[in-house]
Structures are given as structure tokens and as C-alpha cells.
Amino acid sequence: MGAGWQRCCCCRTLYPEPGSTNQSSDRKAMKQIIHRRTDCRACASEDLELVFALKPTPIGDDYVSQDRLDEIQPSYPIDLFMCKQCGLAQITDIIDPDVLYGNYIYVTQSSFGLNTHFQAYAENVVQRCKVAPGSLVMDLGSNDGTLLRSFKGLGMKVLGVEFAAHIAEQATASGIETIGKFFERDLATQIVASHGHSRIVTANNVFANIDDLRSWVDGINVLLAADGVFIFESYYLADLIDNMVFDFIYHEHLSSFSVKPMQALFASVGLELTAIERVATKGGSLRYFVQRPSGPMQKDGSVEKLLAEEESKGIYRKETYDTYTAKIEGLKQQTLQFLKQAKKENKTVAGFGASITGTTLIYHFEMGEYIDYLVDDNQAKQGRYSPGWHLPVLPSSAIYERKPDYVLVLAWRFAETFMQKHQEYLDQGGCFVVPLPEFKIIKK
Numbered sequence: 001m002g003a004g005w006q007r008c009c010c011c012r013t014l015y016p017e018p019g020s021t022n023q024s025s026d027r028k029a030m031k032q033i034i035h036r037r038t039d040c041r042a043c044a045s046e047d048l049e050l051v052f053a054l055k056p057t058p059i060g061d062d063y064v065s066q067d068r069l070d071e072i073q074p075s076y077p078i079d080l081f082m083c084k085q086c087g088l089a090q091i092t093d094i095i096d097p098d099v100l101y102g103n104y105i106y107v108t109q110s111s112f113g114l115n116t117h118f119q120a121y122a123e124n125v126v127q128r129c130k131v132a133p134g135s136l137v138m139d140l141g142s143n144d145g146t147l148l149r150s151f152k153g154l155g156m157k158v159l160g161v162e163f164a165a166h167i168a169e170q171a172t173a174s175g176i177e178t179i180g181k182f183f184e185r186d187l188a189t190q191i192v193a194s195h196g197h198s199r200i201v202t203a204n205n206v207f208a209n210i211d212d213l214r215s216w217v218d219g220i221n222v223l224l225a226a227d228g229v230f231i232f233e234s235y236y237l238a239d240l241i242d243n244m245v246f247d248f249i250y251h252e253h254l255s256s257f258s259v260k261p262m263q264a265l266f267a268s269v270g271l272e273l274t275a276i277e278r279v280a281t282k283g284g285s286l287r288y289f290v291q292r293p294s295g296p297m298q299k300d301g302s303v304e305k306l307l308a309e310e311e312s313k314g315i316y317r318k319e320t321y322d323t324y325t326a327k328i329e330g331l332k333q334q335t336l337q338f339l340k341q342a343k344k345e346n347k348t349v350a351g352f353g354a355s356i357t358g359t360t361l362i363y364h365f366e367m368g369e370y371i372d373y374l375v376d377d378n379q380a381k382q383g384r385y386s387p388g389w390h391l392p393v394l395p396s397s398a399i400y401e402r403k404p405d406y407v408l409v410l411a412w413r414f415a416e417t418f419m420q421k422h423q424e425y426l427d428q429g430g431c432f433v434v435p436l437p438e439f440k441i442i443k444k
């Protein structure tokens, strides 16, 4: 957070400090950017409990170009709350989607490895749900249409919904019909009138980003044919705890899903959570299959199995999060101690990974001031500056040119791959520092 900002006493939104150089018009604008909900987005209960307090962050993926370097990027809360009624883990501070996704540059095909993942996904769905060629398959949050292209290749009719209008236009131009609107109940009614009911509706890594979950679930209920199946994939709360991937909490991820609240949410509109598969992406995800009670899929016991696991792990109990918070605090102190010592010795520190998770990590660990620059091979990030701290992003070749004393591996889930690729840096006397899931220092 830059100087000149203060936190509101009731909702903790950031405002310009009185007498600071920020104008009152900024203050008005700030109020409209963020709002806090006081009820659960799944069951509307107001019995929400703070289970994991995180440091506020700027918009995590808003890596700025040079002409925005003077801009203060305020931080907003990302505290994790749990609904004591249904068990949905959620953040309650919601940034206006127009602001949050204003600089949205993510296009599926640019993300390495996803094409193969989606091809296997489409084949799995067609087989498991016994989908006949010519059936309508819809994808919500369809991006550039990569998943639908796989379904189309399997002989299905396809339709995408993508709220980023420019991406929707590109997808349509490339042969995947895509509606450039935000999905909600009324749009579902219009789609049924124009295209009929859907045999399959998918949503991948977007469902957790939706504030009005109930409007989505109503809309899905409208879209589905009598033998329709809704399939969505999202990172899993239990894995977030087990695998220490707390850096998956950021403003876009409004909910961290788990089985119990999802089952209740769909049951509230008469749909049934029938089966679940584990998926290795995103630090541990689940693929949920939802249908009408008379639907085509057989129950396989996977839902009950996971429900029992969730209970035994205690993922709906506050104490579990107290332990988690303490463990993460311990890792933070270890990392900070190391970085402070490095700073004292005038060592240079490069951070590997200019990603959205890196923003949560840098802010929660309060280590922005100890990092000199970031390196990342994603060209879309190079030449930009990190959210808030404005650390410059360089290609990873910079670690050979600038020879930092330490490379702090912010993208720690990819630590093994990164370190293998850069053995030469170690050979030249470099040192990797990995903060999670255990603090590690790696040198020759």
C-alpha cells in the first residue's frame, strides 16, 4: 500500500488519507470499486465467520505498463470467511468486475498445457455422460473457445458464453459461436429460446469467480435438458489447506469450493451433485457433475467419500484454520528473516514468477521491499511492473546477466521445473530460496 491511504473502520476499504494529495473525487471512485457482502453467496445466511485473515493486496494480476508507474494501486481485503450454515469458504469484499477484469489479457491458448487438458476433458465428458453426436454443448466463461473446439471435433454443436466481448468476437470469428455477455438467469432463458436446452454445460475455473452464485445456478437449471449434465472444475478448499496453496486466494477467487456447500446449493434448485473427480490442476481441483435426479449418470459413491473426508479433515471447523494460519505465519517469519538478513548484507534478490498468486504471496508475507525485480518467461508480463510494489518484470535470462545473489521462487508450485531449467545459475554460484510448502534454501 502506498502512503496517503487509510482503511475505513467499518468495511476496511482503502481511502485517501485526509490532507493527502489524493483528490476527493478519487475517494468517491474508490467507494464504487468495492463492496462488502454480509451474507453467504450460496445460502444467504448471515452467519459468516472469519477463518483466515490475509494481508490486503492490490488487484493481483494488474501488472502495469510504464505509463502507469505513477499510479497508486490501492490494496483491498481478501480475508477468507466461512459460512457456518452451509460451509462455503468465501471472500466477502467484491471488486467491481469491470475494474477487476478491466485489463483482462488471459486467453486460454496462451496458457501452456491447457489444450491437451481440454481435449482429454472433452473425451471424458462425452464418454461418462454418454453424449450423442449433434448434442448441444455449452461452455460458460468459454474464453477463446479452446474447450468447445475439442467438443466440436467430437461431433457436438457448441455455444460459448464469454463476458469479455472482444474475446467472444475473436472466438466467433474463429468458428466457435460465442455470446459476449455476462451469464445469468435471464440470458439462460434467451439462450433456450434461440438454441434449445443443453445436453452438457461446462464451466471451468470461472464458477468460483462469480459473486451472484444463485443467479448462475438458476440459469444452469434453466439451460439443462432433462438429461442434461452441468460439469464444472474448480480448485478445492481441502487441497488449498493440505497443499498450502493459500496464494490461490485473491480477488477473482470469490469462493473456495468444497463438496458440502456445493451439494446444498444445487439441491436448493432441485439439482443433484452426482459424481466428483479429482483433477491435478491448480494445486488440486475437483470436477463436479450435476444433473437432474432422473439424469443419465449413475452415482459412484465419490460424493459421499469426499464428504466423509471433509468431515474427518475438519475443513468446516475454525480450529483447522487456526492451525493453518499459524503454519503459514511460521513460514512467513522464516522467509522474512532470511530476506532481512540478505538486505543487511546488501545482497540482491530476484523473484521468480510474475503471476497473480505471487501478488498474494508477496503481500501476505510482506516481502515486497526485499525483492529487487521479478523474472518470468511470460512475454505478456515482461516490461511491466508488479501490482502495488511496481517491481520490474524481466525475462528469466536476467538471472545470468544480473547474477542476483538469491532467486526467491514465488511460483513455488513450479519450483522443481524452474530449478531444473536453471541448473546453470546454481553452477555459477547462485542460490534458490523456496518459501513453500516448506522453507528451503538450495545451492551447490
Ligand SMILES: [Zn+2]
Binding pocket: 040, 041, 042, 043, 044, 045, 083, 084, 085, 086, 087, 088
Ligand atoms: Zn452459506
